[in-house]
Amino acid sequence: MYKQQQIKQWFCGLSSITCQHISDWQKPHLGVLCAASAFLVLAAPVVNLPGSKLLAQTPISRDLETASFYQQGVTRYNRSDWQGAENAFRQALQREPNLAMARAYLGNIYLMQNRLDVAVQEYGEAIRLNPNLGETYYNLGLALQQQGKKEGAITAYRQALVIDPRRVEAYYNLGLVLYEQGLLQEAIAAYQDAVNLEPSKINAHHNLAIALQQTGKMEEAIVAYREVLKLDPKNAAAYSSLGSLMAMQGRPEEAIAAYTQAVRQDPKNALAYYNLGITLYNQGELQKASNAFKRAQEEYSQQGNLEQTEKTEQLMQQVAQKIEEQKLQQRQASTPKPTDNSTNNLLEKLTQLTAPKEQPANSGAVPVSDEQKQFPPIFPNTNSR
Template identity: 30%
Template sequence: MATISEALKTAVEYSSTNRLNQAEKIYHRVLEVEPEQPDALYGLGLLKLQKGESANAKNFLEAVVRVQPNAFRNWFVLGNYYQSQSEFPLAVDAYEKALTAGCNTAPLHNNLGYALQNLGELDKAIASYQKALEIQPSCTEAYVNVGNILHAQDQLSEGMKFHYAQLNQQLGLERQQKGDFNNAIAYYQQAIVLQPDNWEFCYSLGVALQEQQKYVEAVVSYNQALKLNSENWDIYNRLGQIYQVQNNLTEAISIYRQGLNKLNPHYAAWISNHQNCTIQTTPSITQGKVKVGAYEFPAIPPLTEPEKPRPFWTVVIPIYKRNDYILECLANVLLQWQGQADMEILVIDNAGTSPLHELIDSLAGGIVDYYRNSENIGSTNNMNVGISLSRGEWVHVLHDDDSVCPGFYAHLQESLHNCPDSVGAACTGFEYVNENGKSACLGEISSGSPQNKGILQNWLSRIGVCGLVMTPSLVIRRTTHERLGGYSCEIPNINDWELHKRIAAFYDWWHEPEILARFRVHSHSETSESWNTGKMAIQVNQAIEISHSYLPVDKREEITAKARINNFNYCLRNAFIALNNGNLQATLTIIESALKIDRTPESIATLFNRLAQDDASSLREVVASRIIALDI
């Protein structure tokens, strides 16, 4: 191990970049050498709080104040911990010890005031808040907390109640954004006390409770918001999400239908006719091949009966057994459905055995064309079948665990209606969400350099290097598919990126910058499974080889070289994620595949530098032998 100071510095860096497992290992190694090292105890306490391990956090934070009783930071953080657990007497004691140790900051006085307020010692609490405001006049929390006490003492006018309600809401949003849900919830609740007829306060409280998985309380809050405002789709959608998580699909269907009937008159008119969704056997489709570059891809047949009227949109929803998210996925499409003349919705059931048809019929009725394959044809062929059956000018493949936001189709249709023929695909901004629908981060096209509305510039040089768009945010002109084919069956885990490159090599892409789609990341997804088995890394290399054959000659070598370097690093990051999850075999498979993607001296040096770190000790000899075997 490096010196203790160097090790601690590395651990702090890991913690700041959310590499918590690596940081934790380093802290424990420091404590093996020096069991009472205060910075290691303090760092572990903070880390355990980040990981939500409250009991372990308490042990380390209490240990560090015993070892280093005169450091005010230790008492302050311990006080915050006690307060988060509603242990207010202990919080007051810790904050007062922080004051004795020399801390005299606005946050300390504010937090002490809050603990005293919860103990009913209002005069002392006001004194602490006023001290915080003396030190920092802009301390909004202290100002709001004084107002909340004045309200409890019935000393606020109606105008000031409105004023303080808005400030409580603002603070709730700020605390929630920082992950401080307990205080966020408290501020939202106080905002509701001050202004009980404000639906946004009830909605914000519901969101915070939902993200804390306090579903029963969240449902109560959302229902109150719905009483105050029945015109907001997000309320219906979040209630539906909760019922899905609880596997209460009957209630999920009911709340989605209620929202759709209220907000989409086209849906309401159709459903009132009680037309059912019938199961159709997927027709036989002759699957030819189309050659692009040196490779062949599944052909998409030309439109049958092109003289007949056709919708602008075809939405293809491939399904197989899973019912976890299908209602949310479908409901958010139905919200934007403007009639059969504008949009057809095709659900392609890949010979699943679960009763998905009943769920879809109960929500969508005959709006949906439901096809069931006579046998399982694989997920990629299932998508291509849906595209082949489509009649829309533009095709949107939407997997059952993803979803679109209100305005997705309207924004795109407005732009694409008269766009140049050179535009073969279009995408919107998107975000990644977790199993429970919580936003995790913005998608790559939205989080990098800002992209304006319109045709994407220098797009091939960007999409050719790495994947920037996920399927739910992408629509493709049907004639583009007819010319270039569908998704490749040879690389099923990365065929979306390959198709994106194929299209960008021949067509322009249109971009709508708003965040209008959601891609779900969860442990049961095909993407997660492909990394766990190491297949993804192998197929990334194949995707690079395939696109090299059809990229324009003047850009081919430059784009491919950049793609190799970028995806070597991408695979290396995922290899160590697999290692941290205890999957040594996947780690080795991914590293070996990464070395096939790029063997430049720079990439080899990057690998060796990574292997030199403490958490890679179990890999060094094995990887070295693999490198020798590869004759690099």
């Protein structure tokens, strides 16, 4: 059933921006990457309209033939028989063109068939006939948003909320289109209204966190990400984004813990591996950083992301060089340095090796004392007398 599905936004991709500018790879700290956009998934249209009750409960026309065709349309609509429902509503409108609810139902059928132009036309006609149809304003906003007509979508969602201020889906989708328009503060307000009305709406919490992060409200963003993880403890993207915020806040231990959870929940999360490597590198954990970068490089390569693959390979080379430098320093530190005593002993040995050797005495000669070596004997002067 369509009401069980969510319409994916046309630019639901995950892009990346550098959160900390690094002009060269020689700086001691490297910047992590952050998710720039996320989970822009539209809430489903309202398909259970007030006129979907039985004919006896909700008379739609005094003309029995018109009412009969209308009721056939409702019955077939509830059975997801779109073609049969369209035919029945068209027959009812041929007899009574001002049936606003028949127009609203036709708009829903065309929206579900992705026939956006005729859906917008039927919604507009339904609203002209009955300006109090809050569900129809909401569905009109949905169709316009999918057409890329963002200003019209904003107007339609806001009018839906004037009629029904508790329509969570309208706040949520309004937040999406405001975010796309770059109106971040207004998007934050819309997401906040959505989560206030429905605290379990995970996507609203997640998109609220991203908008808060992009407006520099880091602490509030952290709270919002933690709320996402409270509702969905296996949300790898939320762990990864939370890790980036922690790293930017100078809380590396918490960042590492968050990134570790991210890759545990999603072993193919290249961005989380990359940022884990960056944070470990900045902490001096070079071998662990190298392992994380290796996994990031493998995942980026499998994704076909050549730019990030090359960038990660450069980091791997840098880390490998740092590891070799550390090993060299450790080897040099382990070599014992000569002490004062060993130096003296060495000098004494060198002196002994370079000193002239004594000549052996003649056989039968009387040994000469040290004093005689240094001072020759003085003989008496025999010519004095």
